[in-house]
Amino acid sequence: DLPVLAIKAVVSTQSTGDQDSVKLFTEKVSEQCGDQRNGVNFLHADGFKFAHPLSHLGRSTNDLPVLAIDSFKHMYLFPKFENIHRPGRLRRFIEDLHSGRLHREFHGEVFNDRSNEDSEPIPLPKDPKLAAKVMAEQQKLDRKKREASTNPPESVFRKLEPNKNRYSLLEKDEL
Numbered sequence: 164d165l166p167v168l169a170i171k172a173v174v175s176t177q178s179t180g181d182q183d184s185v186k187l188f189t190e191k192v193s194e195q196c197g198d199q200r201n202g203v204n205f206l207h208a209d210g211f212k213f214a215h216p217l218s219h220l221g222r223s224t225n226d227l228p229v230l231a232i233d234s235f236k237h238m239y240l241f242p243k244f245e246n247i248h249r250p251g252r253l254r255r256f257i258e259d260l261h262s263g264r265l266h267r268e269f270h271g272e273v274f275n276d277r278s279n280e281d282s283e284p285i286p287l288p289k290d291p292k293l294a295a296k297v298m299a300e301q302q303k304l305d306r307k308k309r310e311a312s313t314n315p316p317e318s319v320f321r322k323l324e325p326n327k328n329r330y331s332l333l334e335k336d337e338l
Contacts, residue, residue, distance in 0.1 A: 166234040171210040184228040195254040239265040
């Protein structure tokens with residue numbers, strides 16, 4: 164079974180449907196992912212009919228349009244639908260699926276190589292001294308974010324101990 168990259172939007176035959184998002188998705192797929200059709204199925208679906216799968220992604224119909232890959236093992240959410248306009252983002256999302264990066268991220272592996280690419284640049288004041296101060300503060304914040312994202316979670320193995328309700332060799336004098 165091929166994974167499915169689907170846009171879930173307000174899709175209907177009436178004029179109230181979000182046909183612009185579906186049209187944009189179709190255009191970007193043909194521009195960026197034409198050669199990926201052997202590895203991924205591209206489709207669009209009505210977000211209201213697929214509200215339950217959206218809830219598994221932590222999204223609701225208020226968040227439509229939503230773009231996600233369903234690999235039939237996990238569902239991977241495209242971070243921001245607006246990024247579909249950025250060149251190569253949709254293609255890279257699919258390549259991340261095939262390389263296993265999305266799966267590793269799903270299970271908690273942290274990659275720092277793309278941490279700031281979606282952030283907007285901070286406008287700097289015209290005064291050079293004030294601009295230097297703002298840049299220094301931003302660098303400090305960026306460093307704290309990197310340190311926080313690279314620290315692994317605390318291990319639970321230290322807290323493990325034998326279950327008091329089961330037989331254990333610890334503190335037994337029969338041996």
